[in-house]
Amino acid sequence: xxxxxxxGILNVFKISPQLRPFSSxxxxxxxxxxxxxxxxxxxxxxxxxxxxxxxxxxxLTKANIPSIExxxxxxxxxxxxxxxxxxxxxxxxxxYEGNGTSYPILIPNTKGLxxxxxxxxxxxxxxxxxxxxxxxxxxxxxxxxxxxxxxxKEVADLAHSNGIKVRGYLSTVIGCPYDGPTDPKKxxxxxxxxxxxxxxxxxxxxDTIGVxxxxxxxxxxMEVFKKVAPSKIAIHAHDTxxxxxxxxxKAVEMGVRVVDASVGGLGGCPYAQGATGxxxxxxxxxxxxxxxxxxxxxxDFLSKTGEWISTTIGRSNGSRAGKAIASKL
Ligand code: HMG
Ligand code: MG
Numbered sequence: 001x002x003x004x005x006x007x008g009i010l011n012v013f014k015i016s017p018q019l020r021p022f023s024s025x026x027x028x029x030x031x032x033x034x035x036x037x038x039x040x041x042x043x044x045x046x047x048x049x050x051x052x053x054x055x056x057x058x059x060l061t062k063a064n065i066p067s068i069e070x071x072x073x074x075x076x077x078x079x080x081x082x083x084x085x086x087x088x089x090x091x092x093x094x095x096y097e098g099n100g101t102s103y104p105i106l107i108p109n110t111k112g113l114x115x116x117x118x119x120x121x122x123x124x125x126x127x128x129x130x131x132x133x134x135x136x137x138x139x140x141x142x143x144x145x146x147x148x149x150x151x152x153k154e155v156a157d158l159a160h161s162n163g164i165k166v167r168g169y170l171s172t173v174i175g176c177p178y179d180g181p182t183d184p185k186k187x188x189x190x191x192x193x194x195x196x197x198x199x200x201x202x203x204x205x206x207d208t209i210g211v212x213x214x215x216x217x218x219x220x221x222m223e224v225f226k227k228v229a230p231s232k233i234a235i236h237a238h239d240t241x242x243x244x245x246x247x248x249x250k251a252v253e254m255g256v257r258v259v260d261a262s263v264g265g266l267g268g269c270p271y272a273q274g275a276t277g278x279x280x281x282x283x284x285x286x287x288x289x290x291x292x293x294x295x296x297x298x299x300d301f302l303s304k305t306g307e308w309i310s311t312t313i314g315r316s317n318g319s320r321a322g323k324a325i326a327s328k329l
Contacts, residue, residue, distance in 0.1 A: 030252060030293045033067040033204070033234065033260045034060050034281050036309070037088070038106050040266030042072065042081050043277075048313055050084045054091055056309050060263065061101055063302040065281070069127060072106030073115050079270060086119055093121045104167055108141055110154050117162065126159055128152045128200070129169035132187050135178025136171055136208065140271040149193060156198045168200030169236065173220055174212040177272050184223035192227040202234055204260055207247065209275040210240030217247040221254050230255030237279045239265055239318070244279025245287050252293065259284055264306035265318025282306050282322030300329055 037057050041048045053071075060068050070092050076083035085105065092103050104125040107113045116123055130148040131137040137145045156166045172179075173187045187205065194203045205224070207217070217235075224233065235251040235258070237244040248259050262278035269275055285297050299321075306322035317323050 026294070027257075028293050029257065030288050030295055031066050031258045032281060032285065032295050032297060033069060033104075033258060034065045034263055035069040035236075035260050035278060036060070036262040036264070036266045036281070038069040038072050038082070039260075039269070039278055040262040040264070040309075041313075042079050043268040043270050044081060044313060044315075046313075047081050047083075050087050052309075052312055053084070053088060056263075056305070057088075057092060057103075059301070059305040059308065061096060061099070063298050063305055064296050065101065065302075066296065067102040067104065070103045070105060072108075073112035074106065074108045086115070089116060089119055089121055089123075093123075107155055107159075109151050110158060113155050113158055123162070123164050125165040125167060126155075127167040127169060127204075128155050128198070129171065130190075130194070131171040131176075131208075132182050132190055133172040133176035133179040136176045136272065139178065140171070140269070145190070149190075149198065152194075153198050156200065160199060166198070166200050167234075168194040168198060168203040169206055170194060170203060171206040171208040171269075171272075173205045174207045174216050175209060177209050177274065182220075184220040187220055188223040188227045191224050191233070195228055195232055202232055202258060203228070204234035204236045204258070206236040206260075207238055208269055208272050210238035210244065212237065212247050213241075213243050214246050214250045217250050218254065221251060221256070225254070231257070234258035234260060236260035238268065238275050238277065239279045240274065240276045245283050248279060248284055249287060249291065252288070259288075261285075263302060263319070264310045264315075264322060266309065266315075277318055280306065280319035280322060282319040282325065286321035286325070300325060304329060 071085040071088040072082045073085045104127045107126045194200050237247045261281035261284045263281045265277040265280035267277035303322040303325035306319050307326045310317040
């Protein structure tokens, strides 16, 4: 098995050529989007230093994660943990240009995209976000579901006119911390609007509070696939009730080939009370690799990364597979 040596963030160009690009894209290839630098760290009670965030991004890059969501340009008054977004964007774009990895940033509104564009950096991809339930939409972005779509359409138009790809998130697709269970038909209608009306190239369906099970995930996806193709959909599972891996595997079995996850199971949303982190990237990769799927990811190095970030920020490692693998290295 290929072993990578951690060389620190100053040597980020020395990525093993064997690891990229992602040449063997096939039906069995599942693309992982690691959201830990954003979703993982946005909820930490102590603000994580920028240098630690950059080292995390560096280690994820060396683990050969194909897409890493690096930060968000939300209001620092709402989420102070992401106030260093411009510094993160500047560092990443200067150090990793052209290495084959995607580094999307999360954007809530036009002001957020304008802040990102002010850096003068040629941004390639953003992710926008809205919700399937009114309660969460109001708490998270101070807007209704419909008004949110209008705001996101404006952001997407500005992005497209700057040649930027737009990924979408739809939150609370199974249940909402304020409104209860979500109607799958509503998720299906909104999915179609995000893809066709707003113009997202892909939509990530978020079980924001991790209440989904295999059955409810299947029911929701069956409705969605009546309106949009599985190739347009990604799955974003939080692991509050320990159902994340099972739910993701169900989505993959149903044809989804893009999975969001977070190293060490980091994270949660500050406006979704009681929700824990995303399903861990190590657990997902372990499960996929042992179910006949490829991800191109170096699971040993990723497991060490999960141990490193958990120790560094003083929390327990939320990945069962990651802990087991790291203990044997
Ligand atoms: P608002 O208070 O309604 O905004 O918040 P506003 O337009 O009235 O502006 C108020 C002030 O904020 C003004 O400044 C604006 O300039 C400023 P002031 O005049 O008071 O000095 N402002 C901004 N500053 C910096 N960047 C911006 C920005 N926008 C306005 N982009 C807003 C609306 C959307 C800004 C706010 O609600 C917000 O930032 N929400 C983000 C919450 C968040 O980050 N949640 C976590 C991410 S979503 C998530 O985790 C779910 C996901 O993982 C999927 C899943 O799990 O389901 C994606
Ligand atoms: Mg999330």
